[in-house]
Structure formats: structure tokens, C-alpha cells
Amino acid sequence: MQSISKRQFVISAAAAGAGFGLDGPLAFVQPAGAQKATPSNPIGAPQALYDKGFAKFKVGDIEVIQLFDGIAPRAHDPNFIKNATVDETKAAQRAVGLSDENIVNSYTVTVVKLKGKTILFDSGTGGQLQATAGLIVKNDLMKKAGIDPAKISTIIVTHFHGDHISGLMAKDTNAQIFPNAEIIVPASEYKYWTNPSVTAGAAKRIQAVFPGWKNMRQYEGDKEVVPGVKPINTNGHSPGHMSYVLSSGRRQLIVLGDVAIMPYLFVKNPEWQAASDADANLAEQNRRKTFDRAVADKAVVTGYHFGMPGAGTIKKDGKGYAFVPVRAA
């Protein structure tokens, strides 16, 4: 397949239906065009989605709502990707129409309505990290998107990096933000971060807080964690990192978490290894496995750092893969 840059195309209603369970034609819009990254539009996707702060689409009967929690620009760093230079990284940004001035990380939380439950995957930053993030709380995005935070029944966590779990706890008191929800976490991730010898990242906060939470449930293996949601082992980015697959008929949604981190870097170049990966070789192996599965099953994937709409399909593209965003409303 040719490069994903500068491409916008419409697929047939039949193909759209097969992939997304939507009626009518569906345009897949390449994030970018000639847009520059700006604070409110870091990956060049439709500006309206950032202005609104959320995006909705369906996969079969599964209602998916993507909440945009904001961005975190960071200066280029030769160590950010172990086996790519800053020049190569910048070229990958320009190839999808982005400014190459900074690496713009962003946060998107996936919410699904499934079998009567409202399920959150990871929690957002809770307004506790960068000033440019925390929009879910600051802008009351759940309410705007039609989600009552008090009615979130389940929160399923991919891994324990601070940007994924800070929104579970209040900034000063660590009180639970979702005390009525069951919080489901990978046992191996819990075990790693609650080991007192681990001090990196959010470890100390995790050790002080999570063991006291009675509504946190650990799971092992690949059995459904709630009806309709199965874990996929994607260890590597963190020791116990997990992704999740949700099925509706023959359609699938895969919540990747950080399997691909930013799509324009690690989907296109699955062999690139992020310095932030705990085990970069394992992360790469599981990234390729998960992408191959997503290609074969025509699954829609969501990624936590994919910007907006933060969801799409994956296709083989030469030695790597291409990410094709879903059109959401």
C-alpha cells in the first residue's frame, strides 16, 4: 500500500458496514492534509472534534465515545526512539502533515456502552499532569458526551503509567473519583508497581493508594473480564500492559492502550522502539502480533495517544502498517 499521507477516500457503504456497522458511505480522512500541529489540534484531525472534545461511532452494537483529555508537547530527544534519529522522527511527522517542531503527545480515553454497562478504559490525566491536559475534567466532557460519571460501572486499565491512571484519584487526597465503579486491572501490572522496590513513575502513589481500594479487581489470563471484553497480552510497554478486544457479531474493537503509542511513528514503523518501553523487544513483538490480528479481523482499534478521533483500522503498508482513522461524529 502506498504511503498514507495526503490521502482521503470514501469507501463503499458495503465495506463501511462490514468494518464499522454503520449505514451509508463513510469517509476515511487522513489526519493531516497540510495542517500544522497547534495546541488545540496536535495531530491535524478534524478541528471540530477537538473543539467538541469528544467523538462517537459504533462498532456493531457497541457505542464508542472517545474523550479528548489534551496534549503534552515535548522537545525532540535523540533518546526518545532507540533506533530512529530525530531527523527520521521529524520526517515521519512531516509525512502525515504534522509540524516537526515538537513531539506532541496526546491523551484520548475510550468509553464504551456495552450490554447495559458504561465502561471506561483508563482514566485520563485527571488534570494532574500537564496544564494542557485534563480537559475531560476541566471541560466536563463526560456530561457533554452524555455520560454520567456516577453511572460508570466499570473502569478497565491497560497499565499503570501516570497518564493512564491519575484520573482515578483526587489530586491532593487520592480519594476515589469513581468510588462506585469496579476497577479492573491486570494482576501482573499490579504486582509490578506495588513492589516497594519500584520507585519510577507513579509507583509510590500506587503503593500508597491502590492496596486500600476494595473496588479494584485483579485478573490473570485471557478470560473475559466483564461480559464482552477479553484481555490481550500486550506486555512490553510496561511489564503487565494489556489491551482489550470487544466483539459485536463479527465486528471487533481493540482498545490498544500504548501498544502503538503515536500512530504516525510506531504504526508506520513497528520496529521503532520507544525508550519508555519497559521491554522494547517484547513491546515490538506484541505490537506486530496485535496489528496483524487487527488487519486480519478488520478490527477498529483505539489508541490512548492517537489524538482524535483516536480510532481507525490498520492495514499492511510495505514493511510497516498504515493507520486509517474512522470517521466519527
Ligand SMILES: [Zn+2]
Ligand atoms: Zn501512555
